[in-house]
Amino acid sequence: MANWDDLQKSSFLESSARERALGLVDKGTFTEFISPIDRMSSPHLPVLGEAVEFDDGIVVGVGLIGKKPVFVVSQEGKFIGGSVGEVGGAKMVNTIKLAVDMYDKMKAENPDLPEEKRPAVVVSFETGGVRLHEANAGLLAHAEVMDQIQDARGKVPIIGVIGSKVGCFGGMGFVAAATDVIIMSEFGRLGLTGPEVIEQELGKEEFDAGNRALVYRTTGGKHKYIMQDCNFMVEDTIASFRDQIAEVVKISIDEMEGLRRIGSLELVEEQIKLVELAAKMQPSDSKDVWAHFGNEKPEELTDMPYDEFMKVVKRYPKQS
């Protein structure tokens, strides 16, 4: 694996889960939990004659950004699509729990705990959700992650980063929605139902899953940025993601609440207004929505380079 300095310049999109985990925190500070040495692989895959990975396709651990303990969960799309099973799910759930427990302990010992010491969690999503080979255990793990995210509210910020090949879909799509902050590159994709399933449900005329541009317009980073479903869009290097994370963790926990998309009555009421717009517009393409928010030539946004896009794009005018 490349060293930390080389990783910074690497494409986030092309990086493995372990590279992302190492590269997103300060140099030389990452400690992995349940590393491949522990050989905690899925007990359910061999029953079906499937190969295992000794990390079960997920890298978890803790590092530092400055003085702040930053817990990291990083999913590996190359292993069964980054899917979540019993072992990987437990690693994810417990990483958030360790962060919250650590915060409770630090706060009990020092009621004036400075913000710069408050633990944070970064989740680098690359997953289609539940691992079908152990579907029921994977499903139950998803519920546990949501439970931990709610436990972390007001204590430990959870930052979702999405810019890897598989994107973030299925049950992990709403896990990502439930985080405090989402950072994406234009190559990141976020949704609930993957493109193939929509095609299957609605027919190819309505949604052609093979149409890459359409898929990106519907779930890609630029679209999610326009919709305010992603808070920050960055370029495709580990350093860009890392710099944005370093900025985000400076935000106080109370202000962090203002970056959420969901998680309160007020936010539900705001989202309902967006759904009213969806019902009224019945857009056949995301471009209709981009135009509605004031982007006069929406078709030009798709291929626009990052800097220019950030300069000209008009986003959904969020009320809260």
Added chain:
Amino acid sequence: MEMETLVGQGREAINMIIDPDSFQENVVGDLKVEDESFGPGAVIGTASLNGEDVTVIANDAMAFNEKFPVVFAGVIGMEEAYKMALAVYNSIKADEDKPVDKKRPIVLIVDTPGNGPGKVEEIFGMNKATGSYQLSLAEARKKGHPIVAMVIGRAISGAFLCHGLQADQILALPKQFQTMIHVMPLTSIARITKQDLERLEELSTTNPVFASGADFFYQLGGLEEIVEQFDKMREKIISHIGEIRNFKSAGQYEKTGPWGRGLLGAEREGRAVRSKVIEQMQKEFDSVADKYISA
């Protein structure tokens, strides 16, 4: 017995559970949903159960959402999920000042085949809608509201995650009443994982981890109790509300909800490695924690 299934009959199930004629639909605390075309696949309201106010949230499989055509047969679409979340947040708000043992229970009646799978849904973010509802339930649970989910029909994948799996305790009718609890039918699992269907079918009779059905979810700790008869649902829900209240009054919030079901999964031996992973992680973390705390 005349009726052999409650699949598709969420409204009928409400009447079988609550005190007679006590259901006030579309009203929860300050909330009054007046637009009948809003989220018709979700039934929300306030009822009396054993003489106390409860919030009821159910699916209406007979309803069709004209604005969002993928929403029918009990599918939870964007409007439905937000409507359900409104019911929960308004329950929390209504009882803000009440002590833990007086927080109103929330009863989820589960019969849903999935979340809205459409293009408009993806453009506007179906994931936020289901995520909202889950966070609202988790918040209500942690604030003391006892939440019981009763699976009367289909409890499928993401829709079950959103409407069911954030409850304190989950009850289900057994499979002879056509209940279905799973992520995907075996035929789809076979196709996607490129496994032989016959082999999967054979394995699924004994392996709870991907098999379909309430009894397998029971072994995994995915639900607390199987309720053998329709007419036992009411009393079982009432007794589980009492049990949950006892845990919460004693501050034992970890005994219920998704975490509690993790413990149950270990106890019932259906999810044996989960707890080993957690234990080993704790050990590894403890050996380095000081370095990160004092950095």
